[in-house]
Amino acid sequence: MLALVAAQGLTKRFDAHVAVDRVDLEVGAGEVLGFLGPNGAGKSTTMKMIAGFLTPSEGRASICGHDVTEDPIPARRNLGYLPEGAPLYGDMTAGAFLAFVAAMRGLSGRRGRAAIGLAVERTDLAEVLAQPIDTLSKGFKRRVGLAQALLHDPPVLILDEPTDGLDPNQKHEMRALIREIRPSKAIVISTHILEEVDAVCTRAAIIADGRLLADAAPGDLASWSPLHNAVSLTLGARFADAAAASLAGLDRVETVQRGPAGPDAARLTALSRDGGPILADVGLLIQAHGWEVEDLRTETGALDDVFRRMTQPDGEAPGHG
């Protein structure tokens, strides 16, 4: 697959501080890469470099094969970019602003109007086109920013926190839109909302302290969680002690965690030793002992669990770097 977005050894230093440290990335058509990381991890700095706004200290980035520093204009033609916070010219009306961007993109006359029409339809902006951007709500502003990025139907989209500040309905619409345009484009979005990654991304990259720690499908990342394939069961409190001991005795069970579930119930979670399935073993045990089980389920492992483990090593509080 041809990589529409590529970065090799991308590094940005601000004086002594290394904001982004040798990041390698490739994103092809049809992929949505979700950029995850705590605040200050280097997500935005990386995106600014790929968008050609910041010059990398080392390494290179390219869009559709055009180096963003050496060949910036062709690279930018292929790029739709929503900067962090969606900055817009507040004194312009939404319509005038989109017309300006269309003109700058070389879309004039009928093509310009068609492009604006399509972007306005996709982002549902028709009702506010005549209003100054400063008077719009945060959700509308974000959508104007997105419309601006989509205007020229670029093969590459870089969206820095596209759903930040949107209400749940708007978030849902934004994700639906990203899924709709996904097949033909390479899209990079940053977010710290992990459910968003599951909802729209085909790949997730975790970045912390400027370093790329993981780059895999969201499901694969989740499987790195110790909870992956763990079995949780809720059963009568009187069985709890015996059940915990029996479960811990299984070969393929690493440990058993115990939590409260109700006045007369207990919740036990058996963690798989090798991440493999253990439900069958647990099921046999339940039948053999005749425990009254109210609820039984296999855990898939949570992305946020993996995220937390990767971005705060040794359980330290984040934000020290």
Add this chain to the structure above:
Amino acid sequence: MASVAHVFRREFAGYFITPVAYVFIVIFLALAAALTFYVGAFFERGRADLLSFFQWHPWIYLFFMPAISMRLWAEERKTGTIELFLTLPVSTAAAVVGKFLAAWVFAGLALALTFPIWLTVNYLGEPDNGVVVASYIGSFLMAGAYLAIGSCLSALTRNQVIAFVLTVTVCFLFNVMGAGAVQPVLGDAVPAELLETLSSFSLLSHFNNIVKGVIDLRDLAYYALTIGVWLAAAAITVDLKKAD
């Protein structure tokens, strides 16, 4: 370049979105007229020329041009729109030139609206209209030089007030280098050659040449070079400071 035209159009229209532009033009015209008639003693001089009008331009511009140029880049940096703007397919040079031209044409519009004074002097007497045209050209070029300096200094900061003060200061220095009052002060301390060099860099001395009615290629080249150098410096400054 098409993108220069698009940048120009957006920027120029931007001046007129709020009433500030109209207020600016009215105050400029009122001040120019007041200085000409009251301080410049237009009538008392009894001469059919516009020297008492044009002689104030360098000093009126000292405050009016920085007010036009201060927002050019400082505002983009403050609001973050510079990130959106400079990731559009436009070169920094085209962006700098487009913005500068918008400011310059706006200044030219304000200058053009002083035409009643030209009509007045033609009604009252028979001025040398060649000198008047030359003076208008000189004044317009001088405004361009101020605005080019202002573009560069506006790119240096996110704060429009700082951009304004810096521009007034630098333009003032470029002005007084050639002013008669400063030359004797420096006269003893500075070698005569340096004094002459300084004076040749002065916006004022070249303006005074043109206002006499002589459009010398050297004076035109001086303004073209000043505008070019400061815009080049603006482009470099924008590239260096845009992400700060």
